[in-house]
Amino acid sequence: MSTAPGNALLTADADLATARHALADAAQRAAAVLRRLPQPSDRSPEQRAAGAAAHADVRAIRVRFMRRHGPAVYAELTDGLARQPRLAELCTAAATAFPGLVPDEPTMAVERARPQADKEGWEIDQGIFVSGVLRLPEEGVHLLDAMLRPTPRALRLLDGYLDGGEIDLGSVRLRRHDGTAHLTMCRDDCLNAEDNRQVDDMETAVDLALLDPAVEVCVLRGGPMTHPRHRGRRVFSAGINLKALHAGEIGLVDFLLRRELGYVHKLARGLREADGWSSGGGKPWLAVVDGFAIGGGAQLLLVADQVIAASDAYLSLPAAQEGIVPGAANLRLTRYAGARLARQVILLGRRLRVTEPEARLFVDEVHEPGEALDAAVRPAAERLRGEAVVANRRMLLAAEEPVDAVRGYLAEFAVQQALRLYGGDVVGKVGRFTVRE
Template identity: 65%
Template sequence: MSAETGSPRLEVASEPFASAAPSSMPYPAGSSLESLRVDLHAAWAVPAEAVERHEGLVAASPPPAERSPEQRAEIATACDEARAQRVRFMDEHADAVYDVLTGGRTAHPRIAELVEAAAAEFPGLVPTAGQLAGERARAQAGKEGQEIDQGIFLRGVLRSPVAGAHLMDAMLRPTPEALERLPEFGRTGLLEMESVRLERRDGVAYLTMCRDDRLNAEDEQQVDDMETAVDLALLDPDVRVGLLRGGEMSHPRYRGRRVFSAGINLKKLHAGEISLVGFLLRRELGYISKIVRGLRAGPGGAWHRPLIDKPWVAAVDGFAIGGGAQLLLVFDHVIAASDAYLSLPAAQEGIIPGAGNLRLGRCAGPRISRQVILGGRRIWASEPDARCLVDEVVEPGEVGAAAERIVRRLQGPAVVTNRRMLNLAEEPPEEFRRYMAEFALQQALRIYGEDVLDKVGRFARPAGRGPS
């Protein structure tokens, strides 16, 4: 098979995949990882004292909702000092910390594994699994906001051109779930998951979002399933193009109708089940990045093509709200029904719409991006401005046929290389890395903002979010 007509056949191995990150060590020649570890623990001793003071105050106080104004003020002051110390530590030592946690960048942990390793190696730098489990058991408004400390840590890692590039590369590797399911999918061409159905037909991977009772509102399960589906579509050498569409709904207001996505599941957010690492960051650095940049190939990959990338088509029925609209910004061709609309109401909800702030202005221009993100403007597929976001508008009953026509067109020999070069020009990996570094911290702060806690606390719809 040529380099341009599809994926090379891979012998997918379980050993670490080759890394595209630099191999030079960012610490003095002749020093060892063990001596580096000793130095870092000495450097962490002073910040750790501030962390212990804050944690001691929290342990001696009642839950957040029951604290007196004086207790809240004292804890807030101690918390600010501890976080300032964490920021300084990561600003000064991010590369060294990352090397200790990854064995000199010989291991390739995903973000969840990385923060878990950091909690074990540097107590207090990020919350432990036990602390996070305790937080997760509480509603969002009752949490201490310990995920903010994860945001500080990951901001420090992602700001580094060395550590950040290595982490981004690690997130482009196939998930264990996808590798386990690959042989079966190769044989059957079909995979049914809780929130996504994947089917291969005539060289096309059909991904259907099927959370029919909640309008495809996104949660951590959907991120899991979407990444598995994207990985399999990219790994399967018989797939040449991917197509994403929403399935038919059982939700009372849209029963029997297809819907693309209602965005983040606000019921899950209120319940404390939308996490910074497991949802907000993994979504951006995981399957969405794989759609843009491709999948890191294993030892059997071609020397001239370390990333397996393929063209992607999105077909929009009903609406693409929030995260659904964000997805459209990375697809190579978007088809929408004439009665569909797009919106990014994250600012109204108090959060950041993923990488939408980075990508929407490039597609639609700065004025429209501000109207949509800051002002909450909906863009209907029938509007002239929708041409910045949608390639083709058809009657609702013609979406499927239009999508079939486009997936055939995008299987041409030169499509893969040209879309790769377009993505490289439009969104260089370094630009995306710098954005995600700041996003890691700012989104963590936003999900614990008082305005967000107030809004999600009032959220009472029983099945995800309908269009707003």
């Protein structure tokens, strides 16, 4: 079956079998055009225009296909919502069941091996698919619930952690003491800048803390660094690892979407099991900020129940300057700070010292660095231990951040973040960025 692009766009509205054929045919035509071109960084202006046109034609069909057939697609991939595949598994299954809808694994393996400037941009097509699922009320919530379930890695490690009360995951250490889980970010080589490894370790640690029946309160803090300018001092987080982004090692599905739908969402909502909330609607989290909370680090403060900080610390969300979207901060920051300050922080890159009056919208207590802040951790955690805290934090979240609000935001985020990864400004700038200090 061979169809012109315009006809294929219309055929995407036909019955599923016909639309499936048209989509596969359009994807094959686009792939044939792209195979004749050099890699993206070596293309002439004319070749870039040809590649962009090929992508645009088939992407319009993918969008139309998901709008028309999204529920049927998701039902087939999940056995009528009986299964709950995680995001990466869902994308892999979609590539097999619906050729041309998302890139297959061999295509993504080649893509992952390339630096960001040499990538074809197949993650945009993954973003279109994920967005199409999240825009559907029932299917989108089903996917959110799937991503709130404990990871297989956490379940494998659970018994060993419960027996010893501590575990070192590599970039994160978790220790239980007197009913409190202390989760310490310890990427001392990069100031806790997040990459795929740290996101995986963070989600595993969050799962273990939430699954631990002896844990009532969780504390999130950065560990001491070995960086020359911060040697021996604790640092909370430098945000996304821009060096890894330039190298092409920050993926949409494996990092950016997994982070938001996975451990960050679990910090807010807890774990979801097939029979309900396995952690009773989540557990309260105390964030302790040493040094700085940049980008993704600042995003974590927006889902913490209490934040205490050293008096010399600061917060910032420089994603707009880096060319990307700061996770779900655009959803949450306005609630915390109001529209004007949110725009100053996100659009204009305003840095907030925790001693500024406006910073108190994000930080509950400020203490002198070192021993004074250390001493404040235990009493702050104790204040979150009340019997009604979990129920009330769940009701606060229901009022502040309904599930459908999260679902709708992340549906748009999936596409916008994917597009930003391949923006000319990102590709041009990212190689010049280093960890901010």
